[in-house]
Amino acid sequence: MPNSNVYRGRFAPSPTGPLHFGSLIAAVGSYLQAKQMQGEWLVRIDDIDPPRELKGAADNILKTLEAFGFEWDEDVLYQSHRQPYYQEVVNELVTRKLAYPCSCSRASIIKKTGSAKGDIIYPGFCRNGPLKKAVKPAEYSIRLRCNSEPIIFKDTVQGQQTFNLENSHGDFIIQRRDQLFSYHLASGIDDVEQKITEVVRGTDLLNCTPSQIHVQHTLNLVSPQYCHLPIVVNNEGQKLSKQNHAPPISAKNSAELLYKTLKFLGQMPPIDLIDAIQKDIWCWAIKHWRIDLVPAIYQQGIN
Numbered sequence: 001m002p003n004s005n006v007y008r009g010r011f012a013p014s015p016t017g018p019l020h021f022g023s024l025i026a027a028v029g030s031y032l033q034a035k036q037m038q039g040e041w042l043v044r045i046d047d048i049d050p051p052r053e054l055k056g057a058a059d060n061i062l063k064t065l066e067a068f069g070f071e072w073d074e075d076v077l078y079q080s081h082r083q084p085y086y087q088e089v090v091n092e093l094v095t096r097k098l099a100y101p102c103s104c105s106r107a108s109i110i111k112k113t114g115s116a117k118g119d120i121i122y123p124g125f126c127r128n129g130p131l132k133k134a135v136k137p138a139e140y141s142i143r144l145r146c147n148s149e150p151i152i153f154k155d156t157v158q159g160q161q162t163f164n165l166e167n168s169h170g171d172f173i174i175q176r177r178d179q180l181f182s183y184h185l186a187s188g189i190d191d192v193e194q195k196i197t198e199v200v201r202g203t204d205l206l207n208c209t210p211s212q213i214h215v216q217h218t219l220n221l222v223s224p225q226y227c228h229l230p231i232v233v234n235n236e237g238q239k240l241s242k243q244n245h246a247p248p249i250s251a252k253n254s255a256e257l258l259y260k261t262l263k264f265l266g267q268m269p270p271i272d273l274i275d276a277i278q279k280d281i282w283c284w285a286i287k288h289w290r291i292d293l294v295p296a297i298y299q300q301g302i303n
């Protein structure tokens, strides 16, 4: 049982491919924030979307983390092992009418609302019962009701944030039609149940945070602190990701990559650390980590 006064951070990769420089930034930032607070740091594998996953990726990620010198507390939590529990939560939310089955397809919502493809705001067509009666429950997705109450939080790096879920997302999916659970549901629940005190990750996930906070509020859970780090973008302004062909990182040049990561995160490692071994870089970083130096957005070269 974790001590409730202890800072607990986490790194929660999805096993969709090997780690790249973008994921290393989130791993390093969350690790140093935890180490600096004499806290604990956990690794969770967010394996809730098998169609997007790559065989062997979870093991590969863990081996790479190890080779980079990360040390985690507690056993790794695999979200795939939590499915029966997520199902219980979803059933309970439906029974309490806080969530409901929905028969609308993406295409039909776009057609009816005129929203752009990537920006669907679901206005609750099925709130009073699915518009189309399905033959099997598996033909419905499950949506969580949201409301117009603003979601306000102070992000450690990005500052004050105010979102209105009703205007930005509408009732969102917590269980897909193919029965898979959404990232918002699983992460919103697990961050609290793992007693994470601060979630440190990339700003690409800032927009997901209000939905996760809403999951927590609906379940009467106390939300952790959130901290969104700047992300690396390529020349076209896209974030580094497997889809954008970000090259995997290799532990062969771990010291150099850790040095680059520290610079990217606004830290000021001394120049002679460039040639240092991995262990010495970690020693310097844990001792000198300052979250107040981390820029909100990507500002400087990483070379």
Ligand code: GLU
Pocket: 011, 012, 013, 014, 046, 187, 200, 201, 205
């Ligand atoms: N599993 C998510 C991803 O790899 C990140 C989860 C998180 O840090 O909240 O993009």
